[in-house]
Amino acid sequence: MSGRVLVGVKRVIDYAVKIRVKPDNTGVVTDGVKHSMNPFCEIAVEEAVKLKEKKLVKEVVAVSCGPQQSQETIRTALAMGADRGIHVEVSGKDYETLGPLQVSKIMAALAKKEDAQLIILGKQAIDDDCNQTGQMTAALLDWPQGTFASEVTLDGDKIKVVREIDGGLETIKINTPAVLTADLRLNTPRYATLPNIMKAKKKKIANVKAADLGVNLTSRLETVEDLVGKLKEAGKV
């Protein structure tokens, strides 16, 4: 067993930013807007680092698919305790149309290449709210999945996952290797401290192209229009 965990971290617009739709309705304003790690990815990283601190896994590898700036997101994961990073550079048109299907193909390819035992992802990204990547990755690898995890316990070569579902909490036991997706209450992510940020600068980030992993980035989806609701006039009482 490699004891290796892959954690996906996505660079998104910071949760505290007030989003504005572009005047031509083709999307959201991203230029000059603060970006940071998707909050559910932070929880995923925290869980992976906790597992390493408990000596249940040996290495945490942070993966991000996106433009040059995604490296900053990987650095944050490294500052939280990940050991090394993999940046799959995706930019331009490919980045605009990058979605769960392509990312899950990339994660699956990397899992095989890195001989990963566990993949932990955030349950969804706060920009597209797709909630698909974890599930698709598991399907592509034919691995079990523990999604919406609010509690994870490693038990030999099995994992006990408590899942948050509509009816309450569901507990399942799955074999490894497996894919987990982190829900809000799984843990409270640690803050990156200055000494750890400094150490993170020395950790390695490998650059990989999607094509090298045999992944075609072409999207089957086309965004027709992005609409924002019309501002209502003040009412009269």
Added chain:
Amino acid sequence: MCVLFIQKAAVDKVISPFRSICGKDNVSLGEAIREQHGKDESVHRCRPPDVVVFPRCVEEVSALAKVCHDHNLPIIPFGTGTGLEGGVGAVQGGVCFSLRNMDQILNLHPEDFDVTVEPGVTRKALNAYLRDTGLWFPVDPGADASLCGMAATSASGTNAVRYGTMRENVMNLEVVLSNGTVIHTAGKGRRPRKTSAGYNLTNLFVGSEGTLGIITKTTLRLYGVPEAMVSAVCSFPSVQAAVDSTVQILQTGVPIARIEFLDDVMIDACNKFSSLSYPVTPTLFLEFHGSERSLEEQVSTAEEITQSNEGSDFQWARDAETRNRLWKARHDAWYAAQALRPGCKAYSTDVCVPLSRLPQIIVETKKDLLESRLTGPIAGHVGDGNFHCLMVVDPNDPDELHQVHLFTERLARRALAMDGTCTGEHGVGLGKRALLCEEVGPLAIQVMKGLKDSLDPRNLMNPGKILQRGEL
């Protein structure tokens, strides 16, 4: 009455210019909005302004101020309304400048440990923004207050003992004066870590509670997020033992981050409220920040000291969940105090004395509480010599309110007699103007009056706060 009439006419005249400056939607005459902006979290009743404006940038603040100046209208700056001394009450009506739309975090310099923020930025919003940088702004007055508002009231908090108060952590301010002039107290954009350049205008405005100008930007000193934290709790047989431990911990150079005192009445309230079982006796809550290794040393030194002062039941915790559990009593103190008498309101006193006088003032105050039959559990930032009696009072009982008022005056005078201050962190606001005179003396008050006259000759900036009518 006549003044109010003239003012009402003036208000009518300015609505139109206000609307052209900051937009129709950012000028409000609505009763609910005005009431919302006429009170804070103190026990002072609501004193609504005549109109509330919501400027979006410093240029609009300046233009609006000029209009107010031309029409002699009072100006009351408003951040988050979380003050505790009635500072935002519009005692003479006028125009409330609600600054919440100016909510940008500007010019973060992580390598220089500084950042500039607008008044709409609260301390939790800033710390959330900083979370990837390894930096934080540690001044924590409890409420999620506006940082510029915290500068205006010279706020402090539970970790002032290590990180200081706003006075030590504001490097520069952008201020709009009553006539619309915009100044930068340390020079535009400047942020050296220290300076000897000219009069310290920055600290003149820190704590001026909106009476000298409207703060539209503040440049703050940031600190590295602690690598690790340890929390501890320890019980003591007496107030003296707890304070002695505090003094000795500080003397040994332990860079303690928080050291909070709860008296037996407060501990009892907390036990009842949060179903805890702390021994009902003076208790210290401690928090240590640092690297793993330095924490070991800090905690063991502190433990030895508490033991030598007959401290008992020393518990400490490293992980977040247990730390929160240990500190739960202190976190819930405000609510626990109010729960002692449901339906009552709580008013917090705020005196601060030199450390060596703390045991005496607490003992005398507890005696006074007993004799006056008042409910006043005590919680204090004992590392600063600052403590709060949380006076739980029935707001519908004028007798009790009067007794509480007399008690707080006696307490303030007790502190003044011990070389202390009537307000360690909350400010003067409406309720402590007379005490301020006693505290600094008539000559210093004259100097304050001179400064006020020079910066705000028409007394438009938040009238009725800090200085009394007779002094102007």
